[in-house]
Amino acid sequence: MSSSTIMNIFRFILLLALQVIIFSRLNLFGFLNPYPYILFILLYPVNGNKAGLLLSSFLLGLMVDMFTDSGGVHATACVTLAYLRPTFFKFSFGLSYEYQTVKINERLSPERFSFILISIVTHHLILYLLEVFKFSGILLVLTRTLFTTIFTLILSIIIIYLIKPGKQ
Amino acid sequence: MQQIFNFLFKNSILLLFLLLLGVSLTLTIQSHSYHRSRAVTSANAISGYVYEQVNTVEEYLSLKEQNEALAGENARLKKMLFNTQDTVNAPEVKIPLAMGQFAVIQSKVIRNSYSAPENYFTINSGIKEGIKPDMGVVSSLGVVGIVENVSNGYATVLSVLNPKFELNAKIKKNNHFGTLTWNGKNTGFAQLIDVPRLATVRKGDTIVTGAESRIFPENIPIGTIDKVYMDKKTNYYTLEVRLFNDMTSLGHVYIIENKDRDEIIKLEEETTNSNNEQ
Structure with a gap:
């Protein structure tokens, strides 16, 4: 096993544990729960195995669903985000992203910020659409997506800076 | 044949994505459709263990409130005991009759969601303690939910704060029945719908469980009336009920088993079936 595989497994377990033990129980202002566990999908190596990313994202979402009794909403949102990730890379970093060594856990540039933001918005929008699951709740979906996105974004950036590898 | 393989190979990522999306969407839609339809629940050994560990730490933070709630309940029960008319004779006759139908199991909430x-x-008792699906869950203050999925050591409970939760409830004062539901808006309030118009309702009246419920005993407290609406279409009242329980902090709960439930359901089914045949 290469070191990046081990790093990924470690990240998977750590982010899942943080999510279910701390972040899913925060209930800030009575309804706000951030979901920074999707950092696993964002930090997955750019040139890594695509099937591996899809499968591990599905598993990650399913585990969060299991812990929070939410059916399959996290699994759906995670799989979709994992599938759309290359598109978001292209959108944020330009067409030739695969030939550069893009590492999003380095200095926060506008490209990296837009990539993180668009990923979080996509994930949260799918998540709340499926969780509320009725057309009359569309306003609820939008407000929750907005507030949770802000919260997740701040936490994600903090976490990226905290777990940044020491070697420079 | 070669072309099919080529196609599959070229689009393997898309096909894998569609497969996983199909599986997760099925799980989602299933969970929204009916009772006890979720395939993945937190009633299992892994999440149960994690939540139990987290709960042992969290418990210390709310020890004082938990103790006060339990002491308050003790005081209420003592008051009932001291006020029975003849404390020597009455219980011997009455208690076995009244208690016979219901069994009570003590348990603890290890994860709450609101x-x-x-x-x-999620609660920390399961099949081992005799918990079965569709048992009632109450706290010292009143109704909190109905057991949904059960594993060996844990169970998940359908909270009052869930649109799927429906309970026969009545106004204590005049025995008018309605259905208790939740509209998904406020964690402190539930709604009692379909209350007949001829019922006299006033703000502050107490709502308790009704006799029609096959899950809960009669007269378990639920809340008080906070607002009264008239449904224009049906001419029934909709009552906003302020819950006695603070659903955002649950600790010790009691699981109620109605031993006659199966018998009642069987009898009712037989009756409706024989009516249909006529």
Whole structure:
């Protein structure tokens, strides 16, 4: 096993544990729960195995669903985000992203910020659409997506800076 | 044949994505459709263990409130005991009759949820302790939910704060029945719908469980009336009920088993079937 595989497994377990033990129980202002566990999908190596990313994202979402009794909403949102990730890379970093060594856990540039933001918005929008699951709740979906996105974004950036590898 | 393989190989990522999306969407839609339809629940050894560990730490933070709630309940029970008319003779005759139908199992909430549109919480007793699906869950203050999925050592409970939760409830004062539901808006309030118009309702009246419920005993407290609406279409009252329980902090709970439940359901089914045949 290469070191990046081990790093990924470690990240998977750590982010899942943080999510279910701390972040899913925060209930800030009575309804706000951030979901920074999707950092696993964002930090997955750019040139890594695509099937591996899809499968591990599905598993990650399913585990969060299991812990929070939410059916399959996290699994759906995670799989979709994992599938759309290359598109978001292209959108944020330009067409030739695969030939550069893009590492999003380095200095926060506008490209990296837009990539993180668009990923979080996509994930949260799918998540709340499926969780509320009725057309009359569309306003609820939008407000929750907005507030949770802000919260997740701040936490994600903090976490990226905290777990940044020491070697420079 | 070669072309089919080529196609599959070229689009393997898309096909894998569609497969996983199909599986997860099925799980989602299933969970929204009916009772006890979720395939993945937190009633299992892994999440149960994690939540139990987290709960042992969290418990220390709320020890004082838990103790006060239990002491308050003790005081209420003592008051009932001291006020029975003849404390020597009465219980011998009455208690076995009244208690015979219901069994009570003590348990503890290890994970609570109240901010989602559909809420479930997890308790730390399961099949081992005799918990079965569709048992009632009450706290010292009143109704909190109905058991949904059960594993060996844990169970998930359909919270009052879930649109799937429906309970026969009545106004204590005049015995008018309605159905208790939740509209998904406020964690402190539930709604009592379909209350007949001729019922006299006033703000502050107490709502308790009704006799029609096959899950809960009669007269378990639920809340008080906070607002009264008239449904224009049906001419029934909709009552906003302020819950006695603070659903955002649950600790010790009691699981109620109605031993006659199966018998009642069987009897009712037989009756409706024979009516249909006529």
